Amino acid sequence: MFIFKKVAFAATISLALFSADVMAGETVTITDITGREVEVSVPVERVILGEGRQIYFVAALDTEAPFKRVVGWRDDFRKADLDGYNEYLETFPQMDDIPTFGGMKDGTFNLEQAIELNPDVIIMNTEAKSATQESGYIEKLAKVGIPLVYIDFREKPIAHTDQSMRIIGKLLGKEARAEDFVEFRQQQMARVTDVLDKVENLEKPLVFVERAGGYSDDCCMSFGNENFGKMVEMAGGENMAGDIIPGTFGTVNPEQIIASDPDQIVITGANWENYVPSGNWVGLGAGADNAESERKLKVLMQRPAFTGVKAVKDGNVHGIWHQFYNSPYQFIAVQQLAKWLHPDLFQELDPSQTFADLHEKFLPVEYRPGYFASLNPAQ
Template sequence: MRFSGKSAMLALGLLMSTVLPAFAEAVILRDVTGRDVEVNVPVKHVILGEGRQIYFLAALDKENPFEHVVGWRDDLPKADPESYAAYLAKYPEVAKLPTFGGMKDGTFNIEQAVALKPDVILMNIDAKTATEEAGYIEKLAKVGIPLVYVDFREKPMENTEPSMRIMGKLMGKEQVAEDFISFRADAIKQVTDVLEKSNPKRPVVFVERAGGYSDDCCMSFGNENFGKMVELAGGTNMAKNIIPGTFGTVNPEQVIASNPDQVIITGGMWEGYMPGGDWVGVGYGADITEAHRKLENLTKRPAFTGIKAVSDGNVHAIWHQFYNNPYQFVAIQQIAKWLHPDLFEDLDPEATFKELHARFLPLDYKPGYFVSLKDQ
C-alpha cells in the first residue's frame, strides 16, 4: 500500500505522537506561600519579577541563564552593577531585554508583561501584598499566565531549598537544583559540624544592613537572613530580640549599650543609587583597598563610639547581595572564619565560592566580596 506525501506525513505525525512525550507537561507546583499553581513545564518564556533572580537562575543554567528570560525588573544594574556588567559582556542580548518596575512601588506594567506572552512570572514573596492588592494574580490568570512566588530574602534559610526546587522544576533542571542544594548543605555543615563539636563561646555580633548608604543608623536584621547566618556561624545576633521580623532598625544607643564583640556591615557598589555615598563597595571584582578605607571611615560614627569591636579591630564588610540569593552558605563560612578564626583556620570561603562558580555559574570568579579591618 502506498501513501501520498501528505498521507505519509500525517501517518508519521500520528506515530510520533504515540511514542514521544509531549514537550510541555502541565504540573501543579506549590510555591513558597503555599499556593498550588498549574504551570506547563519546562517553561520557555519567563519574566523575572526581580532582576537579581538571575543569581539563582544562573545556578541552574551554566550555559545561558538568559535563554528563556523575556523580561525582568530593572534593579540589577543599580543594585549590583559589577555582576550586571559581567553578564552583559558575556550575553550582549541582555541589553535588549524589556525591563519592568516593581510590584511594591506600583511601577510594574501588567499590560507589557501580558504582551510578552510568558509561560510564568516569578515574583519574590516580599511583593505578595502589593501583588494581591492590585489583583494581578486574577488578571494574569484570565489570560493563562501563572505567577509563582519564591523567596531568598524574607526567610532564606527556610525557603532557599524549596525555591531552588521550584526553579528546577520550572526550568527542567531538577537534577541541577538537587546538586546545588547538596553543595550548599555540605558547605554549611563544614561550619555547623565544627561548632556542634567544639561548642565555643558565642561573640555578640552587630550586623549593620547597608551601612553608609544613608546618614541614618542603624538598619539591621532580626532572627533571619544575615541575623540567622550569624547564629549558624557561631555568633549571637545582637538585634534578634530587638527586631521582631527579618528587617528593622536599632538606634545608636542600643549598639553602644550592647557593646558588640564583632561588627559586620553589608555593602555594595551603589553609585547608581547613592552617588558618592559612604557605603563599602564590596562585590564582584571590587577594589578592596578602597573598601577597606571606607569601612574604617564608618567606624568613626557615633553609634560605634567606644565599642569593643572597634577597639579590637573586629569590624568587617560583606557583600550585601548575599542576603538575596542562594549563595548565603559562602557568607556563613566567611562569618564563621571572622568569629572563630582558630576553629576555622583551614576553612576557605574563597575556595568555596570559586568552586560554586566553576561547577554552577556562567561567570568566572573574581574576588572582592569581603574585607576586614584586620586585613593588611
C-alpha cells in the same frame, strides 16, 4: 493602579491563550514557597523575573545560556549590584536588551507590558505577595493563562533556599541540576555547622550586622532573627539585633549599639553608584577594590553609633557582599562569618575558594575576588 485598555487587553488574552495551546508542554501543579498550588506547563520557555537579581539562581541552572528564557525582568540588577551586572554583561551583552519593569511593591510594575511579553510564568519574591494580592494581579494574570510563582531567598533564606531552588528547577526542567546545587549548598553549610555542633560551651561573640551601611546618612538598619541575623547564629555568633527587631528587617538606634558593645561588627555593601552616587557604602562584589572597601569601613566606624565600641577598638570590623542576603549563595556568607567569629576553629576553611568552586561548578562567569573586607589584619 493600572487601568486596562479593553481592546488591547482582549487581543492580548487571545494571543496568550493561542500561544499556550501551541506551546503547551506537561502541565504540573507546583506548590510555591507560600503554599499556593499553581498549574504550570513545564519546562517553561518564556520567563519574567520579578527581580533582576533573580538571575543569580537562573544562572546556576541555565548555566550555558542564563538569559535564553528571560523575556522581561525588574530593573534592579544594574542598580543594586553594578559590579555583578557588568560582569555578566561582558559575557552576555544581549541582556541589556531585555525589557525591564518597575517593582510590584512600589506600584511601578507594568502589567499590560508583562502580558504582551506572553510569559509562561512570572517568578516573584515573597515580599511582593501583599502588593500582588491587593492589586488583583494574580487573578488578572490567571485570566490570560499566565501563572505567578513565589520563591524566597530574602525573608527566610536559610529555610527556603533549597525548596525555592527545587521549584525553579521544576519550572525550567532542570530538576537534577537543582538537586546538585542543593547538595553542594548543604555540604558547604555542614562545613560550619558540623564543626560548631562538636564544641561544648561554645562562646558566641556578640555581632552587630549593619544592613547597607553608608547607603544613607541614617543609622542603623539591621536584621532580626532571619536573613543575616540567622546566618550569624549559624556561624556561631549572637545577633545583637535579634531581641530588638521583631521581623526580618528593622532599625537599631545608635544608643543601643553603644550600650550593647558588640564584639564584632559586619557591614553589608555593594556597588550602589546607580542608587547613591559617591556614597559612603562599601562597594563589595565582583572585582571590588579591597583597599577602597577597607577605607570605607574605617569611615563608617567614625559615626557616633560606634564610638568606643569594643569591636572597633579591637579591629573586628568587617564588610560582606550585601547580595548574599537575596541569593541562593548565603552559605558562602555563613562560612565567612564563621571564619571571622571563630578563626581558631576554621583555619582551614576558605570561603573565597568555596565561592570560586561554586562559580566553576554552576555559574557562567569566572570568580572575581572582592566580596569580603576586614579591618582585622589577621583576617
